Amino acid sequence: MTQTVHDQPSATQPSGAIAARAIGAVKVYGEGAATVRALDGVSLQFPEGEFTAIMGPSGSGKSTLLHCLAGLDELTEGRTFIGEVDLTTLKDKELTLLRREKIGFIFQAFNLIPTLNANENITLPQAIAGTKPDSEWYEQVIETLGLADRLRHRPSELSGGQQQRVAAARALVARPEIVFADEPSGNLDSKSGSELLGFMRMAVTDLKQTIVMVTHNPLDAAYADRVVFLADGRAVDEMHGPTAERVLDHLKKMEG
Template sequence: MATAVPIPSTGRSGAVATVAARAEGVVKAYGAGETRVVALDRVTIDVRRGEFTAIMGPSGSGKSTLMHCLAGLDTVSSGRIWIGSTEITGLKDKKLTKLRRDHIGFIFQAFNLLPTLNAIENITLPMDIAGRKADTEWLDRVVTTVGLADRLKHRPNQLSGGQQQRVAVARALAARPEIIFGDEPTGNLDSRAGAEVLGFLRRSVDELGQTIVMVTHDPVAAGYADRVLYLADGRVVDDMAEPTAELVLDRMRRFDARGRVS
Protein backbone atom coordinates (compact mmCIF):
# COMPACT_ATOMS: atom_id res chain seq x y z
CA MET A 1 0.00 0.00 0.00
CA ALA A 2 1.44 3.35 -1.03
CA THR A 3 1.43 6.39 1.21
CA ALA A 4 1.51 10.08 0.53
CA VAL A 5 3.47 12.67 2.48
CA PRO A 6 1.17 15.49 3.63
CA ILE A 7 1.62 18.41 1.24
CA PRO A 8 1.87 21.91 2.75
CA SER A 9 -0.35 24.62 1.32
CA THR A 10 -1.50 28.05 2.42
CA GLY A 11 -5.14 28.63 3.32
CA ARG A 12 -7.19 31.81 3.73
CA SER A 13 -5.67 32.56 7.12
CA GLY A 14 -2.15 32.41 5.68
CA ALA A 15 -1.28 29.47 7.95
CA VAL A 16 0.35 26.39 6.48
CA ALA A 17 -2.14 23.56 6.01
CA THR A 18 -1.63 19.93 5.08
CA VAL A 19 -3.72 17.87 2.73
CA ALA A 20 -6.60 16.00 4.37
CA ALA A 21 -7.64 14.17 1.18
CA ARG A 22 -6.18 13.88 -2.29
CA ALA A 23 -7.34 12.53 -5.65
CA GLU A 24 -4.74 11.93 -8.35
CA GLY A 25 -5.79 11.23 -11.92
CA VAL A 26 -9.07 9.67 -10.79
CA VAL A 27 -11.32 8.09 -13.40
CA LYS A 28 -14.71 6.60 -12.55
CA ALA A 29 -16.53 4.89 -15.41
CA TYR A 30 -19.64 2.75 -15.61
CA GLY A 31 -20.36 0.14 -18.26
CA ALA A 32 -18.17 -0.81 -21.22
CA GLY A 33 -17.93 -0.26 -24.94
CA GLU A 34 -20.69 1.88 -26.42
CA THR A 35 -22.53 1.98 -23.11
CA ARG A 36 -19.50 3.25 -21.15
CA VAL A 37 -20.21 6.43 -19.19
CA VAL A 38 -17.35 8.40 -17.63
CA ALA A 39 -18.48 10.07 -14.39
CA LEU A 40 -15.01 11.33 -13.40
CA ASP A 41 -12.38 12.10 -16.02
CA ARG A 42 -8.80 12.28 -14.68
CA VAL A 43 -9.60 14.41 -11.64
CA THR A 44 -6.71 15.62 -9.50
CA ILE A 45 -7.46 17.72 -6.40
CA ASP A 46 -6.16 18.37 -2.90
CA VAL A 47 -8.49 19.01 0.03
CA ARG A 48 -6.64 21.13 2.56
CA ARG A 49 -6.85 20.32 6.23
CA GLY A 50 -8.79 22.76 8.40
CA GLU A 51 -10.73 24.23 5.48
CA PHE A 52 -14.32 24.13 4.21
CA THR A 53 -14.47 23.01 0.57
CA ALA A 54 -17.66 23.08 -1.50
CA ILE A 55 -18.09 21.01 -4.67
CA MET A 56 -20.56 22.33 -7.23
CA GLY A 57 -21.69 21.54 -10.76
CA PRO A 58 -24.76 20.80 -12.86
CA SER A 59 -26.69 17.56 -12.50
CA GLY A 60 -24.57 14.69 -13.81
CA SER A 61 -21.31 16.64 -13.49
CA GLY A 62 -19.77 14.05 -11.15
CA LYS A 63 -19.78 16.05 -7.93
CA SER A 64 -21.45 13.39 -5.75
CA THR A 65 -19.40 10.66 -7.42
CA LEU A 66 -16.21 12.55 -6.55
CA MET A 67 -17.27 12.91 -2.93
CA HIS A 68 -18.20 9.23 -2.68
CA CYS A 69 -14.83 8.20 -4.14
CA LEU A 70 -12.90 10.56 -1.84
CA ALA A 71 -14.80 9.16 1.14
CA GLY A 72 -14.18 5.53 0.19
CA LEU A 73 -17.90 4.90 -0.38
CA ASP A 74 -17.25 4.06 -4.04
CA THR A 75 -14.28 2.59 -5.91
CA VAL A 76 -12.40 4.28 -8.76
CA SER A 77 -11.75 2.81 -12.20
CA SER A 78 -8.22 4.20 -12.18
CA GLY A 79 -6.17 6.78 -10.31
CA ARG A 80 -5.34 7.06 -6.62
CA ILE A 81 -6.99 8.53 -3.52
CA TRP A 82 -5.56 9.29 -0.09
CA ILE A 83 -7.14 10.19 3.24
CA GLY A 84 -4.37 11.95 5.12
CA SER A 85 -1.23 9.89 4.47
CA THR A 86 -3.11 6.63 3.82
CA GLU A 87 -3.82 5.57 0.27
CA ILE A 88 -7.31 4.05 0.20
CA THR A 89 -7.20 2.94 -3.43
CA GLY A 90 -7.40 -0.84 -3.39
CA LEU A 91 -7.63 -1.01 0.40
CA LYS A 92 -9.30 -4.22 1.59
CA ASP A 93 -12.91 -3.88 2.74
CA LYS A 94 -12.18 -4.50 6.41
CA LYS A 95 -9.41 -1.90 6.56
CA LEU A 96 -11.45 0.58 4.53
CA THR A 97 -14.43 0.15 6.85
CA LYS A 98 -12.20 0.77 9.87
CA LEU A 99 -10.66 3.85 8.25
CA ARG A 100 -14.10 5.31 7.48
CA ARG A 101 -15.27 4.57 11.01
CA ASP A 102 -12.22 6.06 12.72
CA HIS A 103 -11.26 8.96 10.43
CA ILE A 104 -14.28 10.09 8.38
CA GLY A 105 -17.61 11.67 9.28
CA PHE A 106 -20.69 11.88 7.08
CA ILE A 107 -23.68 14.23 6.87
CA PHE A 108 -26.44 13.58 4.34
CA GLN A 109 -29.73 15.19 3.31
CA ALA A 110 -31.63 12.56 5.27
CA PHE A 111 -30.87 13.01 8.95
CA ASN A 112 -30.63 9.22 9.51
CA LEU A 113 -31.45 9.45 13.21
CA LEU A 114 -32.86 6.52 15.14
CA PRO A 115 -36.33 7.54 16.40
CA THR A 116 -36.10 5.49 19.61
CA LEU A 117 -32.90 7.24 20.75
CA ASN A 118 -32.64 10.75 22.12
CA ALA A 119 -30.26 13.36 20.69
CA ILE A 120 -27.19 12.52 22.76
CA GLU A 121 -27.68 8.78 22.15
CA ASN A 122 -27.86 9.42 18.41
CA ILE A 123 -24.74 11.56 18.59
CA THR A 124 -22.67 8.91 20.37
CA LEU A 125 -24.17 5.89 18.56
CA PRO A 126 -21.29 5.34 16.07
CA MET A 127 -18.75 5.41 18.90
CA ASP A 128 -20.92 3.10 21.00
CA ILE A 129 -21.11 0.60 18.13
CA ALA A 130 -17.34 0.80 17.69
CA GLY A 131 -16.81 0.25 21.42
CA ARG A 132 -15.10 3.64 21.81
CA LYS A 133 -15.59 5.92 24.78
CA ALA A 134 -16.51 9.49 23.93
CA ASP A 135 -14.11 12.26 24.92
CA THR A 136 -16.41 14.12 27.33
CA GLU A 137 -14.64 17.47 27.00
CA TRP A 138 -14.70 17.31 23.19
CA LEU A 139 -18.32 16.13 23.14
CA ASP A 140 -19.37 19.06 25.35
CA ARG A 141 -17.56 21.44 23.03
CA VAL A 142 -19.26 19.97 19.95
CA VAL A 143 -22.71 20.10 21.56
CA THR A 144 -22.14 23.73 22.53
CA THR A 145 -20.86 24.62 19.06
CA VAL A 146 -23.99 23.27 17.36
CA GLY A 147 -26.32 24.72 20.00
CA LEU A 148 -27.85 21.49 21.31
CA ALA A 149 -27.08 21.69 25.03
CA ASP A 150 -30.77 22.06 25.96
CA ARG A 151 -32.04 19.42 23.48
CA LEU A 152 -29.93 16.37 24.34
CA LYS A 153 -32.77 14.38 25.95
CA HIS A 154 -35.22 15.06 23.12
CA ARG A 155 -36.03 12.36 20.58
CA PRO A 156 -36.03 13.18 16.84
CA ASN A 157 -39.82 13.61 16.70
CA GLN A 158 -39.50 16.32 19.36
CA LEU A 159 -36.97 18.29 17.28
CA SER A 160 -37.37 20.54 14.26
CA GLY A 161 -35.74 19.60 10.97
CA GLY A 162 -32.91 22.04 11.61
CA GLN A 163 -32.35 20.64 15.09
CA GLN A 164 -32.32 17.09 13.73
CA GLN A 165 -29.66 18.05 11.19
CA ARG A 166 -27.67 19.69 13.97
CA VAL A 167 -27.77 16.33 15.77
CA ALA A 168 -26.43 14.74 12.56
CA VAL A 169 -23.67 17.37 12.41
CA ALA A 170 -22.76 16.74 16.05
CA ARG A 171 -22.72 12.98 15.41
CA ALA A 172 -20.25 13.52 12.56
CA LEU A 173 -18.06 15.78 14.72
CA ALA A 174 -18.22 13.75 17.93
CA ALA A 175 -15.69 11.11 16.92
CA ARG A 176 -13.24 13.87 15.94
CA PRO A 177 -12.72 12.61 12.37
CA GLU A 178 -9.96 13.83 10.11
CA ILE A 179 -12.51 14.93 7.53
CA ILE A 180 -16.29 15.28 7.20
CA PHE A 181 -18.17 14.80 3.93
CA GLY A 182 -21.60 16.35 3.46
CA ASP A 183 -23.89 15.51 0.53
CA GLU A 184 -26.39 18.38 0.20
CA PRO A 185 -26.62 18.53 4.03
CA THR A 186 -29.16 21.39 3.97
CA GLY A 187 -31.16 20.07 1.01
CA ASN A 188 -34.15 19.07 3.15
CA LEU A 189 -34.22 22.25 5.24
CA ASP A 190 -35.87 25.62 4.80
CA SER A 191 -33.62 28.63 4.29
CA ARG A 192 -33.54 29.63 7.96
CA ALA A 193 -32.74 26.14 9.26
CA GLY A 194 -30.24 25.66 6.44
CA ALA A 195 -28.45 28.87 7.37
CA GLU A 196 -28.24 27.70 10.99
CA VAL A 197 -26.68 24.37 10.02
CA LEU A 198 -24.24 26.02 7.59
CA GLY A 199 -23.26 28.46 10.32
CA PHE A 200 -22.50 25.54 12.64
CA LEU A 201 -20.41 23.85 9.93
CA ARG A 202 -18.50 27.10 9.44
CA ARG A 203 -17.92 27.38 13.18
CA SER A 204 -16.71 23.78 13.35
CA VAL A 205 -13.98 24.71 10.88
CA ASP A 206 -13.08 28.05 12.49
CA GLU A 207 -13.35 27.02 16.14
CA LEU A 208 -12.78 23.25 16.15
CA GLY A 209 -10.30 22.99 13.27
CA GLN A 210 -12.53 20.58 11.35
CA THR A 211 -12.07 19.77 7.64
CA ILE A 212 -15.30 19.69 5.63
CA VAL A 213 -16.11 18.77 2.03
CA MET A 214 -19.68 19.57 1.00
CA VAL A 215 -21.51 18.84 -2.25
CA THR A 216 -24.12 21.50 -2.95
CA HIS A 217 -26.06 23.14 -5.78
CA ASP A 218 -26.85 26.21 -3.66
CA PRO A 219 -24.70 29.38 -4.13
CA VAL A 220 -25.70 30.58 -0.65
CA ALA A 221 -24.45 27.34 0.92
CA ALA A 222 -21.23 27.49 -1.12
CA GLY A 223 -20.66 31.02 0.16
CA TYR A 224 -19.93 29.59 3.62
CA ALA A 225 -16.92 27.67 2.26
CA ASP A 226 -13.27 28.69 1.95
CA ARG A 227 -13.08 27.29 -1.57
CA VAL A 228 -15.43 26.11 -4.30
CA LEU A 229 -14.54 23.46 -6.89
CA TYR A 230 -16.70 23.40 -10.01
CA LEU A 231 -17.19 20.18 -11.94
CA ALA A 232 -18.61 19.67 -15.42
CA ASP A 233 -18.56 16.49 -17.50
CA GLY A 234 -16.53 14.78 -14.79
CA ARG A 235 -13.73 17.36 -14.80
CA VAL A 236 -12.73 20.21 -12.49
CA VAL A 237 -13.32 23.32 -14.58
CA ASP A 238 -12.78 26.02 -11.95
CA ASP A 239 -11.43 26.55 -8.45
CA MET A 240 -12.64 29.64 -6.54
CA ALA A 241 -11.03 30.88 -3.34
CA GLU A 242 -12.84 33.02 -0.76
CA PRO A 243 -16.29 32.64 -2.32
CA THR A 244 -19.40 34.64 -1.56
CA ALA A 245 -22.93 33.75 -2.62
CA GLU A 246 -22.85 36.58 -5.17
CA LEU A 247 -19.49 35.53 -6.63
CA VAL A 248 -20.59 31.89 -6.85
CA LEU A 249 -23.87 32.82 -8.57
CA ASP A 250 -22.03 35.05 -11.04
CA ARG A 251 -19.52 32.28 -11.80
CA MET A 252 -22.33 29.77 -12.32
CA ARG A 253 -24.00 32.13 -14.79
CA ARG A 254 -20.78 32.26 -16.80
CA PHE A 255 -20.81 28.52 -17.31
CA ASP A 256 -23.13 26.92 -19.79
CA ALA A 257 -24.55 23.44 -19.20
CA ARG A 258 -21.24 21.84 -20.21
CA GLY A 259 -19.20 23.92 -17.79
CA ARG A 260 -17.50 26.17 -20.36
CA VAL A 261 -17.21 29.89 -19.86
CA SER A 262 -19.85 31.67 -21.93
Protein backbone atom coordinates (compact mmCIF):
# COMPACT_ATOMS: atom_id res chain seq x y z
CA MET A 1 0.00 0.00 0.00
CA THR A 2 3.07 2.24 0.09
CA GLN A 3 2.85 4.71 -2.68
CA THR A 4 5.53 7.24 -3.41
CA VAL A 5 4.71 10.73 -4.58
CA HIS A 6 7.11 11.71 -7.32
CA ASP A 7 5.68 14.90 -8.62
CA GLN A 8 8.70 17.06 -7.71
CA PRO A 9 12.41 16.30 -7.52
CA SER A 10 14.27 16.56 -4.25
CA ALA A 11 15.55 20.04 -3.35
CA THR A 12 18.91 18.74 -2.22
CA GLN A 13 20.98 15.84 -3.39
CA PRO A 14 21.79 13.42 -0.55
CA SER A 15 25.44 12.46 -0.50
CA GLY A 16 24.45 8.82 -0.63
CA ALA A 17 25.45 7.64 2.87
CA ILE A 18 22.70 6.74 5.32
CA ALA A 19 22.68 8.55 8.70
CA ALA A 20 19.97 6.44 10.29
CA ARG A 21 17.61 3.68 9.33
CA ALA A 22 14.89 1.47 10.69
CA ILE A 23 14.40 -2.09 9.47
CA GLY A 24 11.09 -3.80 10.20
CA ALA A 25 10.65 -1.75 13.34
CA VAL A 26 7.87 -3.06 15.57
CA LYS A 27 6.93 -1.56 18.92
CA VAL A 28 4.20 -3.14 21.02
CA TYR A 29 2.86 -1.56 24.19
CA GLY A 30 0.82 -3.38 26.80
CA GLU A 31 -0.16 -7.01 27.04
CA GLY A 32 -3.09 -9.21 26.13
CA ALA A 33 -6.24 -7.44 25.07
CA ALA A 34 -4.74 -4.02 25.75
CA THR A 35 -1.95 -4.55 23.23
CA VAL A 36 -1.18 -1.55 21.04
CA ARG A 37 1.12 -1.90 18.04
CA ALA A 38 2.58 1.62 17.98
CA LEU A 39 5.00 0.63 15.22
CA ASP A 40 3.95 -2.14 12.90
CA GLY A 41 6.93 -2.93 10.73
CA VAL A 42 8.44 0.38 9.70
CA SER A 43 11.45 0.38 7.36
CA LEU A 44 12.91 3.76 6.52
CA GLN A 45 16.23 5.33 5.61
CA PHE A 46 17.46 8.79 6.47
CA PRO A 47 20.26 9.87 4.14
CA GLU A 48 23.02 12.14 5.38
CA GLY A 49 22.45 15.84 4.85
CA GLU A 50 18.72 15.46 4.46
CA PHE A 51 15.98 17.15 6.44
CA THR A 52 13.16 14.65 6.92
CA ALA A 53 9.82 15.43 8.48
CA ILE A 54 7.69 12.62 9.90
CA MET A 55 3.98 13.32 9.87
CA GLY A 56 0.84 11.46 10.68
CA PRO A 57 -2.27 11.65 12.79
CA SER A 58 -2.18 11.25 16.57
CA GLY A 59 -1.37 7.67 17.49
CA SER A 60 0.27 7.00 14.16
CA GLY A 61 3.50 6.13 15.94
CA LYS A 62 5.59 9.07 14.77
CA SER A 63 6.93 9.97 18.20
CA THR A 64 7.60 6.32 19.02
CA LEU A 65 9.54 5.97 15.79
CA LEU A 66 11.62 9.01 16.64
CA HIS A 67 12.33 7.74 20.15
CA CYS A 68 13.38 4.34 18.87
CA LEU A 69 15.56 5.83 16.16
CA ALA A 70 17.22 8.03 18.77
CA GLY A 71 17.91 5.22 21.21
CA LEU A 72 15.52 6.60 23.82
CA ASP A 73 13.18 3.64 23.55
CA GLU A 74 13.61 -0.03 22.69
CA LEU A 75 11.97 -1.84 19.80
CA THR A 76 9.95 -4.99 20.30
CA GLU A 77 11.14 -6.33 16.95
CA GLY A 78 13.34 -5.13 14.10
CA ARG A 79 16.41 -2.98 14.20
CA THR A 80 17.45 0.64 14.08
CA PHE A 81 20.83 1.97 13.07
CA ILE A 82 22.70 5.19 13.60
CA GLY A 83 25.30 5.10 10.85
CA GLU A 84 26.46 1.51 10.96
CA VAL A 85 25.73 1.00 14.69
CA ASP A 86 22.85 -1.32 15.49
CA LEU A 87 21.11 0.32 18.45
CA THR A 88 19.26 -2.86 19.41
CA THR A 89 22.56 -4.50 20.38
CA LEU A 90 23.66 -1.74 22.74
CA LYS A 91 23.46 -1.65 26.53
CA ASP A 92 22.18 1.40 28.37
CA LYS A 93 25.61 2.86 28.93
CA GLU A 94 26.64 2.42 25.29
CA LEU A 95 23.37 3.94 24.18
CA THR A 96 23.94 6.87 26.48
CA LEU A 97 27.41 7.48 25.10
CA LEU A 98 26.06 7.15 21.56
CA ARG A 99 23.42 9.77 22.29
CA ARG A 100 26.04 12.00 23.79
CA GLU A 101 28.41 11.73 20.83
CA LYS A 102 26.35 11.10 17.75
CA ILE A 103 22.85 12.43 18.35
CA GLY A 104 21.41 15.86 18.95
CA PHE A 105 17.96 16.49 20.41
CA ILE A 106 15.43 19.25 20.17
CA PHE A 107 12.30 18.58 22.22
CA GLN A 108 9.01 20.40 22.21
CA ALA A 109 9.59 21.89 25.67
CA PHE A 110 11.75 21.51 28.77
CA ASN A 111 14.81 21.51 26.58
CA LEU A 112 17.05 23.38 28.95
CA ILE A 113 18.42 22.91 32.44
CA PRO A 114 17.09 25.92 34.38
CA THR A 115 20.15 26.25 36.59
CA LEU A 116 22.53 26.57 33.65
CA ASN A 117 22.89 29.62 31.42
CA ALA A 118 22.48 29.46 27.66
CA ASN A 119 26.13 28.86 26.99
CA GLU A 120 26.31 26.05 29.56
CA ASN A 121 23.18 24.49 28.14
CA ILE A 122 24.59 24.59 24.63
CA THR A 123 27.81 22.88 25.66
CA LEU A 124 26.11 20.49 28.12
CA PRO A 125 26.80 17.25 26.21
CA GLN A 126 30.50 18.14 25.95
CA ALA A 127 30.60 19.14 29.62
CA ILE A 128 29.02 15.83 30.57
CA ALA A 129 31.64 14.04 28.51
CA GLY A 130 34.36 16.21 29.97
CA THR A 131 35.41 17.62 26.59
CA LYS A 132 35.26 21.02 24.92
CA PRO A 133 33.36 21.92 21.78
CA ASP A 134 35.19 22.90 18.60
CA SER A 135 35.35 26.64 19.17
CA GLU A 136 35.25 27.66 15.50
CA TRP A 137 32.20 25.56 14.88
CA TYR A 138 30.66 26.79 18.13
CA GLU A 139 31.07 30.42 17.00
CA GLN A 140 29.52 29.59 13.68
CA VAL A 141 26.47 27.91 15.22
CA ILE A 142 25.95 30.72 17.73
CA GLU A 143 26.31 33.25 14.94
CA THR A 144 23.86 31.40 12.70
CA LEU A 145 21.28 31.10 15.46
CA GLY A 146 21.77 34.70 16.60
CA LEU A 147 22.49 33.80 20.21
CA ALA A 148 25.73 35.70 20.73
CA ASP A 149 24.24 38.28 23.08
CA ARG A 150 22.15 35.78 25.05
CA LEU A 151 24.83 33.37 26.18
CA ARG A 152 24.99 34.48 29.83
CA HIS A 153 21.23 34.38 30.29
CA ARG A 154 19.43 31.64 32.14
CA PRO A 155 16.46 29.92 30.46
CA SER A 156 14.00 31.86 32.62
CA GLU A 157 15.40 35.07 31.11
CA LEU A 158 14.90 33.91 27.52
CA SER A 159 11.80 33.96 25.34
CA GLY A 160 10.31 30.68 24.15
CA GLY A 161 11.80 31.14 20.71
CA GLN A 162 15.22 31.92 22.15
CA GLN A 163 15.00 28.87 24.37
CA GLN A 164 14.30 26.62 21.38
CA ARG A 165 17.16 28.21 19.46
CA VAL A 166 19.45 27.46 22.41
CA ALA A 167 18.20 23.88 22.25
CA ALA A 168 18.93 23.82 18.52
CA ALA A 169 22.39 25.22 19.15
CA ARG A 170 23.03 22.47 21.71
CA ALA A 171 21.94 19.86 19.18
CA LEU A 172 24.23 21.30 16.49
CA VAL A 173 27.36 22.26 18.44
CA ALA A 174 28.19 18.64 19.14
CA ARG A 175 28.32 18.03 15.35
CA PRO A 176 26.16 14.96 15.78
CA GLU A 177 25.64 12.53 12.95
CA ILE A 178 21.96 13.23 13.21
CA VAL A 179 19.58 15.60 15.00
CA PHE A 180 16.17 14.42 16.16
CA ALA A 181 13.54 17.09 16.72
CA ASP A 182 10.20 16.30 18.36
CA GLU A 183 7.65 19.01 17.59
CA PRO A 184 10.30 21.68 18.04
CA SER A 185 7.90 24.57 17.35
CA GLY A 186 5.01 23.01 19.26
CA ASN A 187 5.14 25.54 22.08
CA LEU A 188 6.03 28.59 19.99
CA ASP A 189 3.99 31.30 18.34
CA SER A 190 4.00 31.12 14.57
CA LYS A 191 6.66 33.80 14.10
CA SER A 192 9.12 32.19 16.51
CA GLY A 193 8.23 28.81 15.05
CA SER A 194 9.02 29.78 11.49
CA GLU A 195 12.23 31.46 12.66
CA LEU A 196 13.33 28.24 14.36
CA LEU A 197 12.45 26.12 11.35
CA GLY A 198 14.33 28.57 9.16
CA PHE A 199 17.40 28.03 11.30
CA MET A 200 17.01 24.29 11.11
CA ARG A 201 16.72 24.49 7.34
CA MET A 202 19.84 26.61 7.28
CA ALA A 203 21.67 24.05 9.40
CA VAL A 204 20.91 21.43 6.78
CA THR A 205 21.63 23.57 3.75
CA ASP A 206 24.68 25.45 5.02
CA LEU A 207 26.08 23.20 7.71
CA LYS A 208 25.23 19.86 6.06
CA GLN A 209 23.42 18.64 9.16
CA THR A 210 21.08 15.65 9.02
CA ILE A 211 17.75 16.30 10.74
CA VAL A 212 14.75 14.07 11.44
CA MET A 213 11.76 15.97 12.75
CA VAL A 214 8.36 14.86 13.99
CA THR A 215 5.68 17.48 13.44
CA HIS A 216 1.97 17.81 12.88
CA ASN A 217 2.29 21.27 11.38
CA PRO A 218 2.28 21.34 7.52
CA LEU A 219 4.00 24.76 7.64
CA ASP A 220 6.92 23.19 9.51
CA ALA A 221 6.97 20.18 7.27
CA ALA A 222 7.42 22.47 4.28
CA TYR A 223 10.94 23.27 5.49
CA ALA A 224 11.95 19.64 5.05
CA ASP A 225 13.43 17.94 2.00
CA ARG A 226 11.16 14.99 2.41
CA VAL A 227 8.03 14.17 4.35
CA VAL A 228 7.32 10.64 5.53
CA PHE A 229 3.69 9.90 6.40
CA LEU A 230 2.89 7.40 9.10
CA ALA A 231 -0.48 5.84 9.81
CA ASP A 232 -1.30 3.05 12.26
CA GLY A 233 2.34 2.34 12.87
CA ARG A 234 3.32 2.02 9.24
CA ALA A 235 5.08 4.30 6.80
CA VAL A 236 2.36 4.86 4.22
CA ASP A 237 3.67 7.65 2.02
CA GLU A 238 6.57 9.85 1.20
CA MET A 239 6.70 13.30 -0.38
CA HIS A 240 9.80 15.04 -1.70
CA GLY A 241 10.10 18.83 -1.84
CA PRO A 242 6.92 19.41 0.11
CA THR A 243 4.95 22.63 0.32
CA ALA A 244 2.50 23.40 3.07
CA GLU A 245 -0.50 23.14 0.75
CA ARG A 246 0.50 19.78 -0.68
CA VAL A 247 1.19 18.37 2.77
CA LEU A 248 -2.16 19.60 4.01
CA ASP A 249 -3.92 18.13 1.01
CA HIS A 250 -2.19 14.84 1.54
CA LEU A 251 -3.12 14.72 5.22
CA LYS A 252 -6.76 15.43 4.35
CA LYS A 253 -6.65 12.66 1.83
CA MET A 254 -5.21 10.29 4.42
CA GLU A 255 -7.92 11.10 6.90
CA GLY A 256 -10.62 10.89 4.31
